[in-house]
Structures are given as C-alpha cells and as structure tokens.
Amino acid sequence: MSDKILISNNSALQSKYGKKGLAAVLAAVRALVAADRKRGLVTQLIDISSAAAMKKHKGKAVTTPGDDGECKDAVDAIYAALKPDFLVLLDAPDVIPHFKLTNPVPKDKDGDIPSDLPYASDAPSTSRDTAKYAAVTRVVGRLPGLTGADNPEYLVALLKTAAGFKSLKRANYMPAFALSAAVWQKSTALSVNKIFGAMQATICPPTGTPGVQAMLAPLSHFINCHGAEVDPQFYGEQAKSYPISMTSADVAKGNRKNAIIAAECCFGAQLYDPSFTGGKLPISNAYLRAGAIGYFGSTTTAYGPAEGNSAADLITQYFLIRAMQGASLGRACLQARQQFVMGEKMEDPVNVKTLAQFLLLGDPSLHPCLVETADAASSATDIDASGARKARRVALGAFGKAAADSSGFPGRRIASPPKKLHDLVQQIASKRGLSAKTEDIEAFRIVGGEDYGKEMKAHKVAQQVVVVTDHHMATKAKGAEKGALPKTKVLVAHAQDDRVIKVVEYVRR
C-alpha cells in the first residue's frame, strides 16, 4: 500500500528532457523513494502515459500530455484505487497540465484559470466550473521543473531538496520575513499578526530591490505585493508609484534553503517559460531553486479588500498557520482550501476564483516543523504515525465534502435582474462612491452545495449575488503625465428574495 504517489508522465518527460534526462529524473525519484522510506512513507511513481501501469488501476493512459481532462481522469483512477495520503504532480504544466477552470470574474480578462484544484477533488473532469471541485479532499502538491526546459537539472535538484529535507523546530520558522506594498500595509499587518504574532512587515516603498536581498534569511515568508503575468518581479505601491519590491535574482542571492513562502501576489505562482523573460525565472521557481521546500501562490490575478482581510489574504494565512502548526505542506494546502470554503461566502465569484487559483509548489509530504507539545512527545512512541495520518485523511475527506455541501455557489447569470434589486444595489454602490452603470452590474442565481440547496428549498427562498464593477477613470492632476489613472472598485452584494443581506467591497490596490 502506497502512502505517496508521484504522478509522472514519462513519455512527456522524455519528450522534454530526452532519454538521458528521463533517466536522471527517475534516478532522483528513486533517491526520494529511499529517503521517504526512512521517513516511514511508502512512495511509488506511477507513469500515467503507460497503458499497462494505468490498467492496474482501472484507468486509461494519457495519450495527449497537454489534455487536462485525460490527466485528471488518470489521477482520479489512481486515487480511487490506492487512496494515497499524498499526491505529487511531477514537473511543470508542460508535463502534467494544470486543469483549466472557467474564470468566475471575467471582467479581469484573465481567460481560463490554470488550476491544480481539480486534482484535489473526487469530482469527475466533466466540468470547467470551480464550484464542482469545491469539495476538496485530497492532499496534492506539484514539484515543478522549469516550463520549456530541455535540461532536467532543475527538476532533479528539487527532488534532491525533497529527499534531503529534515523537519525543523517551529522556532526555526518563527523569525519571518513579510513584505507588503505600502498601500496594503494595514491589511498585511493583520495577516502577519495572525500568522506570526507581533511583528512588523517590510514596506515597499521605501524598501525594495536590491536591498531586500539582505532580508530574506528567515525561513517563513509572507508577501503581499503586486505581481503581473510572465514577470520575474513583484512590486510595491504608494502614491501612484510602483517600485520593484523584489525579483527572482534577489531570491537567488538572498534566500536560504528550507524556506516556506505564501505569496498573495497576482500571478505569484505562474509557471511561465523563462525564455519569455530572457532566462529570468518566475519568483516561485527561483525560491525552489534556492532550496525552499514549499511555495503557496496564485496562477492568475488575485483579489483582496480595501481594508481588513479577505480572499487572497485569508487563504495564504491559513496555509502558513497550518504549516507552522506541524501539518505537512500538502495538508496545510488542503486545510487552507477547506477552511476557505467553510468560512467564506462562496456565492461570491471572487472567492470562487481565489479557491481555484492558489496552489502548492513543493513536495506535499514534507513537514516544515513538527508538533512539539509535551503530549505529542510522550505519545510519539505509542502512536502509529501512518495510521494516525490515514485517520486524519478520513476526517479531512468528510470535512471537505461537508464544507462544499454546506456552501452556496454562483450559478447561472440572470439576464435581467429584478428591477427592485438592481436599483437597490445601484443605490448602495452610489452611496459608497461607485459609479455603476447598468452594464457594470451582473447578477447570478445562487445554487447549493447539496445541503445548502436543500435548506434554500426548505426555507422557500431564492438567493442571488450581484457584482458591480466601477469603471471610473480619474484623470491625472494638471501638470502631471499624460493619460488617465484607473480608479476601480468591485462591490459584491449578496441577496435573498431580492433583499440585500451582505455587501463586500474589493478596491484597486
């Protein structure tokens, strides 16, 4: 019985790295399997491009490596047959593709969301709707090579990092590095205090590249900066200025091995081909090359509120808090997703996107730090660690399903929202300073979650969510540069039977 499965497409690996390259990867995998055995884990690689290997698990071989549906079906077959405690997607999306989910916030023009969420859910691959995969029950992480590379050296190095890692003490992860865009420092302070206790985040501006290099030594990193598509840089913001806060080169020079990172930044975990940026690695890849063991970030445009915490703030907090409480990186990712589904209003399309876009890069079975309570120490010799882990998986599987069943999700778009509700939301938006024209207002019916749907029916209520996007452009002050500055707000109004019951605002940050 295997505890941990490496999902590999050997055919795609050979196409990418050549025959010798594949052999080098498989040798590194064997070393990881041996290291895991010493850690009490039975690890197995399964080649999803092999018909014989897949037949053993009542699945079909992946014949088109880029076909995310085929790949998801293969992972589902393996999971159903073996119920492993950890699933590891081996290599970048050009070998094991992200699963493309429909963007629930299309006004940001992101297109589909490249996601690993569906691999963590038992729901079949028949839908592109994130809500269908909101019952998150599996522990999944990705060990990404470099997208587009022809040399396996990077992936081999990551496998070696995973094989060589030994859990540290929680105290080793307590000195933290937190970096925030100046305009978000209040929100970041809330997050940082929840994760690490009292500490000050580094603010950009004034601090930024390259000075930030000297600050990267702590083993826990929390980053709340701007990010952009296909960009090896993060950015701060203050007074309409966007200085570069950190780069992949800063990470390469300053980061220490064994670090764990949660980055809220837009595109902070996008695994783009470094040839697009003159060989400069994505910041996530740079961290892993520098010896980091886990990176939690977003593949696309991420969201947060004007003040306080929501969306990206929360899911990244949940990940770090769990990882520092002794969870494996993969369980921390699973519980972050579950906590998010259970605690947030999933009727909000922004929350649905947040669930879809955040993923774990790194070996999910690694525990950054171990639980160090006296109780844990005294019972360590009496407890069957593997059995305890499998019992946790049962509980987490049930919890993941319950969280999704008891949540509402945005359903079909309402072509013509009821006039009373439309006008009421327009008034609320106006009162809050949003200039909302009719074309900027979209409404969606709320659907269950099995239990949520039953309760709506039992109570004979209909729920809606109304999303307002303000497109106001503020011209620059006289004498300033040419052009216009965006002044954007998104308002989400939750309604029941055409009465507004909750309003959430997301603003330009």
Next chain:
Amino acid sequence: MTSERIAPGSKSDHGGVVLRTDSGEEYILRRKGGNAFSDPTLDELVGKTIEGSGVVAGRTFIMDGWTVEKEN
C-alpha cells in the same frame, strides 16, 4: 496603442498600455525587463501606431524593440 485598466478590481488593478492589432487582438504591452505597472516610455506610445518585436506570453506582449509608424 491605448491606455486601459488592467485586471480591474483586483489586487493589481492598474493602468497599462494595450496594443490593439490590425486583426483586433489586444495585448498588454511591456518592455523586456521593464516595470509591468508603470513605464513612462510606453505611456508615450499611447495614441500611436507601432511595429514591435518580442514574444507574446498569454495576454502580454513582451517587447524588445519597436518603431513608431509615421502619421499620414
């Protein structure tokens, strides 16, 4: 070239320069190695027609060179 909002309403909502091609496709423009959120050099191109070279990655055109076409 136009000036537009990128990722409206998100954490990284910002003004950017967008290239609209003759065939109607739109790309967020960035200079290779440039600042994705603020680039006065690109701001100067707004309203002009250019011919650029570089790579298209997703919705972004990362440009390593360009020439501004003369207005007729």
